[in-house]
Amino acid sequence: MTSRQNRPRDRGIPEATVARLPVYLRALHGLQDRGVATVSSEELAAAAGVNSAKLRKDLSHLGSYGTRGVGYEVEYLVYQISRELGLTQDWVVAIIGVGNLGRALAGYGGFASRGFRVAGLLDADDSIVGQEISGMTVGHIDRLEDIIADHGVSIAVIATPAAAAQGVCDRVVAAGVTSVLNFAPVVLSVPESVDVRKVDLSIELQILAFHEQRKAGGPGDYEPVPGGEPPGAAHYVEAVEA
Amino acid sequence: MTSRQNRPRDRGIPEATVARLPVYLRALHGLQDRGVATVSSEELAAAAGVNSAKLRKDLSHLGSYGTRGVGYEVEYLVYQISRELGLTQDWVVAIIGVGNLGRALAGYGGFASRGFRVAGLLDADDSIVGQEISGMTVGHIDRLEDIIADHGVSIAVIATPAAAAQGVCDRVVAAGVTSVLNFAPVVLSVPESVDVRKVDLSIELQILAFHEQRKAGGPGDYEPVPGGEPPGAAHYVEAVEA
């Protein structure tokens, strides 16, 4: 059931569209930096790596922000997409788990530039607590509930080892967090009201491996996988310079 | 009706199914570690965070590997999924860009345990080249083509700053790599024969923000966006650090 609301524009934006809006936004920022004022669906689509029909359909879910015969005004579209995504307000984030990955996240410029403010870096390891990372001091995980309450954290980023993730998740949810970005390779269980998105490095690699395997074997009738043959030796690719 | 008992003739496993197989595989490994020998679709689905109908349909694309009235033999299913994904062979990976993220990837245990062997860590920065990371010495990006050829790298992981990513991508593709996992926040262009998957941290956060925003403003509520909309004032920076 989608909660229908009475808004000027129909507010049921398809999930697939939502997932692409950030990509469009980035492409638009690129155009903005190059001083481009107006862009056609064809051009923007190319910059975003989709086809133009899809782009137009996606944008049409936000409203009619283009001009027929002309295209879209870059600045205006940036604003509309930002607003739709909720990026015109700041979101407060806590990063839990300050290993290699947590560090990478803490230093990731893409957060701050999109209105995500990191309110705390937390870890359970005493040798990490107190360290200065990207201008922030790592706090002890004991302070999790305080940090969430004091700073109004609404999004938690979990970058702990797998074994710790569910426990941390339960705590952040109990403390009022309603969105979780999970980097730990586990399926988190949460109440229905909480959104979880997961990023799993090894899953992405496995999906690539599947397709890679398929390429290696030709269009024959037989099983593509021989059994123990190491890949790589016989690879060639058509030239790709540009 | 299927032509034979096992292994459907049907070459095409749906993409959505492929994307879930690694999740099932992980759940199965968990069961294996706990000594579970047999599992029903209901139980496995719960462990993987999907519903049982979807799981059964997914598995049915690989063949009839279950026993009616009983369930699936864990070990056998692990093997079948691994084989389908191409994990019964080793894949050689190179990681390009050894900033925070590259370091996290280099140390990520999930790679080695799934048959992904990291053949090289490469960076352009002389202060990073030569460093020892997770038991490997960081090589200079100049050696990219050598490493790819010598080790038979078929998957490249790009963890460079955005500005460097396309150039690196062109080089790995020219050197014979046919699968790329891209962490840089850019749309890479590659020949059709090359697979690219991208992981974008800030996009995931933006998707969460969208849903978060929707929760916050209840039905009939107005959004907390102020009227002032000076589109020129927004100053977004596209810099990503690595």
Added chain:
DNA sequence: CAGTGTGAAACAGTTCACAGCT
């Protein structure tokens, strides 16, 4: 029986192609 495997229905997302606006 209990639980898989699967047609068929329902739903979601993409692509087509063109009407209609500037």
Added chain:
DNA sequence: AGCTGTGAACTGTTTCACACTG
């Protein structure tokens, strides 16, 4: 003339529900 916006056709995915089997 050119390009957006969108119904309609199409393709892919999920869910349902039950026949079938060990």
